[in-house]
Amino acid sequence: MKFTIGWLYPDLMNIYGDRGNILTLLRRAQWRELDASVVELQRGRAKNMDDVDVFFFGGGQDREQALIYEDLREHKQDQLQQAVKNGAQILAVCGGYQLLGHYYQTAEGERYDGIGLIDVTTQAGKKRFIGDVIVQTSIEGLTPSTLVGFENHSGRTFLGPNARPLGKVLTGKGNNGSDKTEGAVQSMGGGIIGTYLHGSLLPKNPHLADHLIGEALRRRGDGALSKLDDSEELAAHGWILQRAQRR
Amino acid sequence: MLRKTAAVWAGKATGALSRITRRGGGTTLPGDVARAIDPKILTRLAEDLTHGAVVITGTNGKTTTARLVTWLFEGIGQRVVSNRAGANLIYGVTAAALGKAGTDGKLKADWGVFEIDEASLPRAVEEIQPKATLVLNLFRDQLDRYGELETIAKKIEKALSALPEGAHVILNADDPRVAEIGLSLPHKPTWFGLDDLAVAGEQLPHAADARTCPRCGASLLFDAVYIGHDGVYRCPNGDFARPQPDLTATDIVLDGFDSLMLTIEGTRIAMPLGGLYNCYNVLAAYATACSLGLDGRYIAERLKTFRAAFGRQERIEFRGRRLVLVLSKNPAGFNETVRTAVELARGENFLIGLNDRKADGTDVSWIWDVDFEQLKGRAKLVIPAGVRAHDLAVRLKYAGVEAQPPETDPGKALDALVKQTNEGDTTYLLCTYTAMLDLRAELVRRGWAQPYWET
Numbered sequence: 001m002k003f004t005i006g007w008l009y010p011d012l013m014n015i016y017g018d019r020g021n022i023l024t025l026l027r028r029a030q031w032r033e034l035d036a037s038v039v040e041l042q043r044g045r046a047k048n049m050d051d052v053d054v055f056f057f058g059g060g061q062d063r064e065q066a067l068i069y070e071d072l073r074e075h076k077q078d079q080l081q082q083a084v085k086n087g088a089q090i091l092a093v094c095g096g097y098q099l100l101g102h103y104y105q106t107a108e109g110e111r112y113d114g115i116g117l118i119d120v121t122t123q124a125g126k127k128r129f130i131g132d133v134i135v136q137t138s139i140e141g142l143t144p145s146t147l148v149g150f151e152n153h154s155g156r157t158f159l160g161p162n163a164r165p166l167g168k169v170l171t172g173k174g175n176n177g178s179d180k181t182e183g184a185v186q187s188m189g190g191g192i193i194g195t196y197l198h199g200s201l202l203p204k205n206p207h208l209a210d211h212l213i214g215e216a217l218r219r220r221g222d223g224a225l226s227k228l229d230d231s232e233e234l235a236a237h238g239w240i241l242q243r244a245q246r247r
Numbered sequence: 248m249l250r251k252t253a254a255v256w257a258g259k260a261t262g263a264l265s266r267i268t269r270r271g272g273g274t275t276l277p278g279d280v281a282r283a284i285d286p287k288i289l290t291r292l293a294e295d296l297t298h299g300a301v302v303i304t305g306t307n308g309k310t311t312t313a314r315l316v317t318w319l320f321e322g323i324g325q326r327v328v329s330n331r332a333g334a335n336l337i338y339g340v341t342a343a344a345l346g347k348a349g350t351d352g353k354l355k356a357d358w359g360v361f362e363i364d365e366a367s368l369p370r371a372v373e374e375i376q377p378k379a380t381l382v383l384n385l386f387r388d389q390l391d392r393y394g395e396l397e398t399i400a401k402k403i404e405k406a407l408s409a410l411p412e413g414a415h416v417i418l419n420a421d422d423p424r425v426a427e428i429g430l431s432l433p434h435k436p437t438w439f440g441l442d443d444l445a446v447a448g449e450q451l452p453h454a455a456d457a458r459t460c461p462r463c464g465a466s467l468l469f470d471a472v473y474i475g476h477d478g479v480y481r482c483p484n485g486d487f488a489r490p491q492p493d494l495t496a497t498d499i500v501l502d503g504f505d506s507l508m509l510t511i512e513g514t515r516i517a518m519p520l521g522g523l524y525n526c527y528n529v530l531a532a533y534a535t536a537c538s539l540g541l542d543g544r545y546i547a548e549r550l551k552t553f554r555a556a557f558g559r560q561e562r563i564e565f566r567g568r569r570l571v572l573v574l575s576k577n578p579a580g581f582n583e584t585v586r587t588a589v590e591l592a593r594g595e596n597f598l599i600g601l602n603d604r605k606a607d608g609t610d611v612s613w614i615w616d617v618d619f620e621q622l623k624g625r626a627k628l629v630i631p632a633g634v635r636a637h638d639l640a641v642r643l644k645y646a647g648v649e650a651q652p653p654e655t656d657p658g659k660a661l662d663a664l665v666k667q668t669n670e671g672d673t674t675y676l677l678c679t680y681t682a683m684l685d686l687r688a689e690l691v692r693r694g695w696a697q698p699y700w701e702t
Binding site: 020023062067203235 | 387397466610611614616640641642644
């Protein structure tokens with residue numbers, strides 16, 4: 001069975017080791033004997049996105065983010081929306097998460113519109129949130145029920161009624177540092193997960209990687225995935241949990 | 248003046264105390280103390296220098312290049328003050344200057360040669376008013392601490408623009424982000440770059456980051472890639488291109504971590520340093536020394552006898568095994584040390600150390616930008632070590648590299664190395680800064696190495 005990963009702006013939006021997320025999806029699909037590949041979605045008229053099962057949209061520096069801002073709306077928005085309606089999954093981290101929301105508002109009150117695929121808004125904050133994050137996830141059936149990662153953002157993101165949090169913050173700041181939520185999940189045929197967690201996120205959270213792969217494959221079957229030996233991944237995950245307890 | 252002398256005395260006393268109590272090399276704390284008493288202490292001490300100061304910044308190569316420049320000055324009988332132990336924030340520089348100040352509070356040296364952290368460069372330039380400022384490269388590094396590359400680049404540009412005419416600025420033409428800074432300066436800098444397609448690649452590695460045109464935003468085209476995003480590049484719309492270098496290194500021959508040869512201005516230079524990144528360091532040191540009036544033939548002759556800095560590529564014998572310690576702290580640097588160890592030195596045994604303390608960067612996500620895939624099928628032994636050994640183990644697994652169980656304890660990591668290798672074997676220890684310190688401290692404790700402030 002085919003499995004296609006769509007990497008949005010791999011050369012511009014890849015600031016926090018985002019290749020780790022791509023490699024994790026790719027290898028875990030290959031280890032299940034899936035015919036997995038990565039499609040790079042660069043600036044300009046987009047390739048056909050209908051075959052993409054999981055999209056990844058990472059963060060970038062301000063300069064790079066400014067370069068893709070128009071392109072996202074002009075060449076990607078409609079096809080992304082259609083793909084998710086047809087059952088694809090999107091994982092968006094940091095800058096990618098903000099751009100999928102309704103808008104980003106600067107400290108001066110200027111608003112930059114996102115593409116509104118996910119019901120969140122973001123405002124610039126003064127202090128940067130930097131450090132380890134542990135989240136108690138709200139996604140059902142994930143074992144373990146924690147997600148671990150690293151955050152580094154000054155944006156304060158707030159959820160609207162159509163999005164629910166990816167989880168509750170146990171360590172770290174999360175969406176905004178005030179309501180204890182981290183990330184956002186929204187379903188519309190397929191699903192979208194937005195989050196501030198990098199580190200990279202998926203290598204230390206193999207259960208979340210499998211959730212994305214499984215959900216995306218549901219449209220072609222039952223989405224059931226064979227079990228892999230995740231001892232290294234879960235040891236790295238567990239090490240973060242243990243350190244947080246010691247501190 | 249009284250205040251300066253008091254600051255010097257207090258700083259020196261702190262340094263002495265810190266060594267006696269064995270709390271470390273006394274490399275930054277004296278700076279803190281002296282600056283608290285006299286905030287202008289560094290400017291005052293820099294004014295005592297007979298000839299002036301050189302400041303060196305960049306993501307990779309600062310320490311080695313500063314050592315090279317120091318070596319060149321010392322060879323003509325100049326007294327040099329430099330911050331040797333990799334303490335490269337403003338406090339470390341201040342502490343170094345204090346170390347060479349006399350009881351009269353005066354700094355007794357002809358030249359200051361300081362390596363400065365990229366984010367601290369603006370302040371250092373302002374306080375020291377250097378005769379020469381060298382920017383080696385700007386790669387992605389420790390995002391958690393300093394914010395993003397772009398912010399730092401803008402600050403460096405501002406600081407260099409404020410330098411008076413006659414102050415030398417020496418820049419790497421091969422680095423697009425550094426070139427962008429240089430092209431906006433009011434006075435023309437000295438450009439240096441490599442010119443040898445035989446050692447270049449054609450594709451950008453994942454660690455590359457400054458690759459769009461600063462004018463039109465188009466992705467840059469690379470005719471040659473040397474390290475990370477350093478190479479020969481141009482904008483497809485003709486808006487931006489690599490500046491023509493004033494000094495080039497050609498006919499490069501690399502021999503693992505042991506030696507390199509290159510030609511600058513028609514002079515063949517052989518060095519006991521390895522790796523392509525050191526070609527940049529040598530060329531940069533040459534360009535800096537030339538701009539300050541040293542003779543090219545003297546430089547070439549003097550460089551042959553150079554010795555590497557702490558942890559940069561240090562060799563230690565340990566229970567009959569040969570250890571080669573190579574500091575590897577960010578994707579661009581790590582890719583090069585792995586490439587040098589695997590391709591040029593034909594290395595087979597590796598201990599990779601990853602820590603996430605403040606000096607290493609608390610965010611370890613950058614390991615996913617390092618091409619550890621290079622080790623696949625070539626390395627016989629890979630031991631993931633350091634505080635974040637577990638993250639390394641996962642990274643290696645997804646790179647398809649078979650590795651030993653992760654060892655977070657430095658002593659146990661060294662024990663594993665002894666167990667898995669034979670006498671006479673060479674192992675490459677590629678480590679982040681404090682992971683290197685931890686392993687070295689363990690080697691010192693077992694009597695196989697000297698404490699770092701004595702080397």
